[in-house]
Amino acid sequence: MNKEHIAKVKILLTEWNPLGDRATQISDLNNYETEAIDILWHIKSKNTTDQISKLIDSVLKSSFWNSCRSCKMQNYC
Secondary structure (H helix, E strand, O other): OOHHHHHHHHHHHHHHOOOHHHHHHOOOOHHHHHHHHHHHHHOOOOOOHHHHHHHHHHHHHHHHOHHHOOOOOOOOO
């Protein structure tokens, strides 16, 4: 993992914006940098697409569960 990889995943997450409108209400979001690092930390070259999808889902759920339990944030609450 390097800064270039982190930057690319941040761009993907920012464009996807899984939080939707709720993203503006999270003060420390920082364009999903923490989540990008967490995702890259866990991904291995031998992971299947399904495993990567589950990993991303898990990272996003654990990242945003406490900050928006009361909202209806797509699939991440």
